Amino acid sequence: MAILRVNGEERQYDGDSSMPLLWYLRDELGLIGTKFGCGQALCGACTIHVDGTAMRGCQTTIADADGLSVTTIEGLAADGDHPLQIAWRELNVPQCGYCQSGQIMQAASLLKDTPQPTDEDIDSAMSGNICRCGTYPRIRAAIKQAAAATQGAKL
Template sequence: MVKLVINGEERQFDGDQDTPLLWVLRDEMGLTGTKFGCGIAACGACTVHIDGAPSFACVTPVGVLEGAKITTIEGLSENGDHPVQEAWRDLNVAQCGYCQAGQVMQAAALVDQYDTVTDEDIDAVMSANLCRCGTYPRIRAAVKQAAAAKSGTKEAEAQ
């Protein structure tokens, strides 16, 4: 049995320890915001935070997560008011939306870690997450807006 803290709630999984976290979240815990994209950590649709760091749930076996604190898109912000979520809405980032939970989780980790972000920072971090619709300019603008909002500056640049 693996004990986890998922979105602030203590949970247990009593199945195969090699089961990817993605399937535990979706099938066992009913948290379907985290999406399956590729299953090989190549697209980022399944990005969650494990102990505060962005991680691919599709390739992370639940057995290595004893006691880990996991945050999914459902647990990022109780009211959907994380600066990244607000910027995503303000700038209409999502197109089809499939990759967006992973994009938001990756961006939130970046914004939570740094007060200011450069284009190079965004490229380096967000390149792990693919968007088939090509909303990269809006993603970049939203990350900048969220970082500015978090730091209290007015330096957000819409692109």
Template sequence: MMKLTVNGTQREVDCEPDMPLLWALRDLLQLRGTKYGCGKGLCGACTVHLDGQARRSCQVTVADASGAAITTIEGLSADGQHPLQQAWREHNVPQCGYCQPGQIMAASALLAANPGASDDEIRSTMSGNLCRCGTYPRIHAAIKSAQYTNAAVEKAEDEA
């Protein structure tokens, strides 16, 4: 049995240590928000957070993830109200929607590490997450919108 901390809860999975984290999340823990895209770490559909860092879950083994805090799209916000999830809806980002969990997870790791990310930093970070529908301008707009929302909330909290 392997122990994983997923979305704040310790879970046990009965698998080989070299199983990709993606399969443990989807098949063993039934967390289907993380998507299989290419299986080679090239598309970003399977992006999750390991200790707050965006990682391709198809390229991380269960053994490597053991001991790390794993966050999936399901754990980003219990009620779907994370500023990025709200911005995604406001900007009508998804078309087919398949890549969107990975896009949101990559964007949330970026904004957590760099709340004031520039347009170039956003483009650079997000360039590793592919969208076959080409919603890149809406993705970028949603990230900028979430930045402004976060900044407004932080300013209000500071003034209170």
């Protein structure tokens, strides 16, 4: 049996511990904000936080997360008012929107570790998250806006 804390709530899972965490989150818990993209940890659509670190849910197993804290886009901010979520809305970042939860989760990890990132920091941290619509300039602008809004505050 695996025990995980998902978005602040303790959960137990008695099934196959080699199952990707993405399937558990989506199919068992109904947390469908985290998306399946490539299944090979190459696109970033499934980015979640495991103990505060951005990880790919498609390649992270239940066993990998046993005893750890998992945060999905649904758990990032109770009312969708995380500075990144606000910036995403204000700057109309998404087009199709499919990659956006992964983009936001990756950006939140960046801002946690680098509260005032440079363009190079953003490019490096976000390079593994693919946006088919090509909204990279708006993604960068939203990250900068969120960083400025928090002015180094812990996210």
